Amino acid sequence: MQMRLLARLALATLVVAAPLSLALQSQAAQAADPVTVLTSDFEDGTVQSWGGRSAETLANSTTVAHGGTHSLAVTGRTAAWQGPALSVLSTFAKGTAYTISVWVRMADTSDSARLSVERRTSGTASYDTVVGNTAVTSGGWVNLVGHYTLAYDVDFLSVYVETASTTGSLYIDDVTATYVPAQPIQTDIPSVKDVVTEFPVGAAITGAEILNEHGQLLTKHFGSVTPGNALKWDATEPTENTFTYTQADPLIAYAKSNGLAIRGHTFVWHNQTPSWVFLDANGAAMTATAENKALLLSRLENHIRNVAAHYGDTIGTWDVVNEVIDESQSDGMRRSTWYTITGLDYIRTAFRVAREVLPNATLCINDYNTNVAAKRDALYNLVSQLLNEGVPIDCVGHQMHINVSWPAVSDVEASIQKFATLGVEQQVTEMDVSIYTSSSESYTTPPAERLLAQAYVYRDMFALFREYADDITSVTLWGLADDNTWLDTYPVARKDAPLLFDTVLQAKSAYWGVVDPTKISTTTSSSPSASSSPSASSSSSSSSSPSASASTSASPGTSACSVAYRVTGSWTGGFQGDVKITNTGTAAINGWTLAWTFTGGQTVTQLWNGTVSQSGSAVTVTNASYNGTVAAGGSTSIGFLGSWAGTNPVPTAFTVNGTACAVA
Numbered sequence: 001m002q003m004r005l006l007a008r009l010a011l012a013t014l015v016v017a018a019p020l021s022l023a024l025q026s027q028a029a030q031a032a033d034p035v036t037v038l039t040s041d042f043e044d045g046t047v048q049s050w051g052g053r054s055a056e057t058l059a060n061s062t063t064v065a066h067g068g069t070h071s072l073a074v075t076g077r078t079a080a081w082q083g084p085a086l087s088v089l090s091t092f093a094k095g096t097a098y099t100i101s102v103w104v105r106m107a108d109t110s111d112s113a114r115l116s117v118e119r120r121t122s123g124t125a126s127y128d129t130v131v132g133n134t135a136v137t138s139g140g141w142v143n144l145v146g147h148y149t150l151a152y153d154v155d156f157l158s159v160y161v162e163t164a165s166t167t168g169s170l171y172i173d174d175v176t177a178t179y180v181p182a183q184p185i186q187t188d189i190p191s192v193k194d195v196v197t198e199f200p201v202g203a204a205i206t207g208a209e210i211l212n213e214h215g216q217l218l219t220k221h222f223g224s225v226t227p228g229n230a231l232k233w234d235a236t237e238p239t240e241n242t243f244t245y246t247q248a249d250p251l252i253a254y255a256k257s258n259g260l261a262i263r264g265h266t267f268v269w270h271n272q273t274p275s276w277v278f279l280d281a282n283g284a285a286m287t288a289t290a291e292n293k294a295l296l297l298s299r300l301e302n303h304i305r306n307v308a309a310h311y312g313d314t315i316g317t318w319d320v321v322n323e324v325i326d327e328s329q330s331d332g333m334r335r336s337t338w339y340t341i342t343g344l345d346y347i348r349t350a351f352r353v354a355r356e357v358l359p360n361a362t363l364c365i366n367d368y369n370t371n372v373a374a375k376r377d378a379l380y381n382l383v384s385q386l387l388n389e390g391v392p393i394d395c396v397g398h399q400m401h402i403n404v405s406w407p408a409v410s411d412v413e414a415s416i417q418k419f420a421t422l423g424v425e426q427q428v429t430e431m432d433v434s435i436y437t438s439s440s441e442s443y444t445t446p447p448a449e450r451l452l453a454q455a456y457v458y459r460d461m462f463a464l465f466r467e468y469a470d471d472i473t474s475v476t477l478w479g480l481a482d483d484n485t486w487l488d489t490y491p492v493a494r495k496d497a498p499l500l501f502d503t504v505l506q507a508k509s510a511y512w513g514v515v516d517p518t519k520i521s522t523t524t525s526s527s528p529s530a531s532s533s534p535s536a537s538s539s540s541s542s543s544s545s546p547s548a549s550a551s552t553s554a555s556p557g558t559s560a561c562s563v564a565y566r567v568t569g570s571w572t573g574g575f576q577g578d579v580k581i582t583n584t585g586t587a588a589i590n591g592w593t594l595a596w597t598f599t600g601g602q603t604v605t606q607l608w609n610g611t612v613s614q615s616g617s618a619v620t621v622t623n624a625s626y627n628g629t630v631a632a633g634g635s636t637s638i639g640f641l642g643s644w645a646g647t648n649p650v651p652t653a654f655t656v657n658g659t660a661c662a663v664a
């Protein structure tokens, strides 16, 4: 233990001493110029091969234009899914990562628009979201930009725009699709799996990751894979008792033939579960009755029996249940339909059935933010109770969706130590390190110092995992390379770069953080982040990409207080925040009232270490009985849960006892 503490201390010191202002080495290879495969600017006065998805009307228009004088007008929509579509069957090649960009504006209403691809194989249609719902108005053009890799053999392929809820007329303009030619992977660098030998290191994969250069990168560096979506309920049992493995089977076969271990993800989750699962015998939403409980548990049992048996021992580890904890509930349990209809019995049933079918598998309970004390404790209490009951839980999965400045290594270590006392295996199941620290930041190119900070996070976290190799039996990254990461659309649409390899599959400093931290380079100079501009994802005044950070409006040094506001976690509709007040004056603060104004319509739903009141967008927090005194130079923090919709901009001004504070 002494050794561990010393090692930790040394790492902590290194992090503080790391010269973050030094810019990062340039990427190992310069990306080639993008190749444009599709341009629709409508300047020739035609609809340029675009058609409606149904009976809506498409016409060239000069009423508004993004570039030039023409655009494409879409009128007469009678359903939100209707919109302009273009076949890209002969344009897109399987396995190539395309960047698709389209400018959208509503004619006279407001809605959210999204960009998708419809693909069909032998008449069966699938819909892939390229850019999720993004607010659009009639006041200006909004750019939807996303990435798409076709991973299947198809006989129909179409790019289209639709809206979230209304049927208002809309315009699109300046559509492009580009790709950066694939680069050969680097064969002269160490394989991650040869350097980190304490446990298998894995990557989450979709169909795209097993093709061409991606497949080469995957098998060079990783010893394990997790299908990122292909084994979820909506993929494997979309309608009751009809099981389909068309997404997962090719991935599993590839893994098997390349000798990769496989993590199954996941039998039970509250997301990506078809709605039929939660309908009662009459087709209505289930209410909490004994009959519905029996029905839901029998569906659960049938699902696990089938999917587990289909793969048998080929899949060595399963995330049996996913994200069941909500530490804000008094009993720590997420109020999913699973829980409201069955209580804890869905978890008991899931593990019992999984064990019956898979006596040799490692069965995990998986969750995010396990480094947060309250969440960790709630999960610990649940696992400990269930183990006492004899529920066959073999393993706790730490998702580890983290970012360049959160969490502290010590919090992750505390979590590993706590679960070690239960005698279960622990696996890091979905690690990625976002370059963003709040939902309001957006960069088109990752700033060098964020990539450097990321390399240190990977270095420190992998050092920790390897130190605890007695407890940790697998570490999986949630993706292979930055060209395909779920964080490009979550929690908001923007380009993220959370993995070890860049968008053209070359090793990043993050890779060196894992493989050989002495090679995290700080030598080659490029501009530090201050000069890298946040991406303008909208040219309208109601921008969906607010200015990057609160610190821009700070006037440090002049106030007697400074305030640091951080979004520490974010999910659809909700987020967690932390606000730290520092007394920068010379006298103690005795009793404080902190105030800020939300600019994105957010609401504080719960707050700790203070008392909150909110009137409209104005939030006021007064101290709790135990933290009213803040010594000169001292600080105190509050934490809260909030709700948001659309965007979640960081407040840019704060007062303490009526005095404006610097923003840290």
Ligand code: XIL
Pocket: 228, 229, 322, 399, 430, 486
């Ligand atoms: C994500 C996938 O990567 C996305 O493609 C999908 O749209 C949403 O789900 N926690 C989990 C994973 O347990 O299943 C999630 O995967 C990421 C968060």
